[in-house]
């Protein structure tokens with residue numbers, strides 16, 4: 595292993611015993627209250643919260659450190675309106691034609707339909723793109739590696755950071771999402787992955803009754 599490009603990283607300090615346990619439990623207590631939100635108020639998220647959450651997302655590991663992601667932050671009511679119209683068109687096709695009976699059945703507990711008022715109401719939409727190529731010099735393109743995996747990891751951190759700051763999110767994925775490239779003027783090597791709805795939940799906050807799998811169900815220890 596060639597360590598020529600390495601330098602000392604002072605940020606890692608050993609966290610011992612009880613301290614480690616307490617911190618891991620505190621983090622779990624914080625994140626276990628995250629829920630997908632489908633009723634948003636119109637209250638605005640401060641710019642500073644959006645900015646530091648995106649900086650947090652940008653700390654995700656990525657293939658060959660290419661950081662192959664773009665977070666398109668949308669607050670403009672006209673752009674939201676356009677995105678809502680395009681998303682609802684795809685959703686109507688999904689609910690009326692594309693979705694199988696089984697899929698529709700699986701969605702029943704969530705009570706969702708093609709009406710997506712939160713795409714206009716919520717404070718922000720963050721359209722998340724994976725860069726399938728990197729802009730190089732002039733007309734040439736550089737490569738990116740594992741752009742989709744890397745961007746999904748970054749998205750997880752973004753959702754966690756927003757939740758930690760009291761912001762509710764919904765990972766909305768109308769398919770196909772190509773209309774986002776048109777609405778936002780982005781070339782096709784930007785692959786739209788998720789339209790993240792971000793804002794403050796309408797009070798009192800209401801979410802579907804559901805249970806999370808236990809540790810035993812989601813883990814195998816060797």
Ligand code: IYR
Pocket residue numbers: 685688701704706707708766767768769
């Ligand atoms: N995209 C649709 C349908 C939908 C699909 C899944 I998988 C969900 O977990 C929730 C909804 C919609 O947003 O209504």
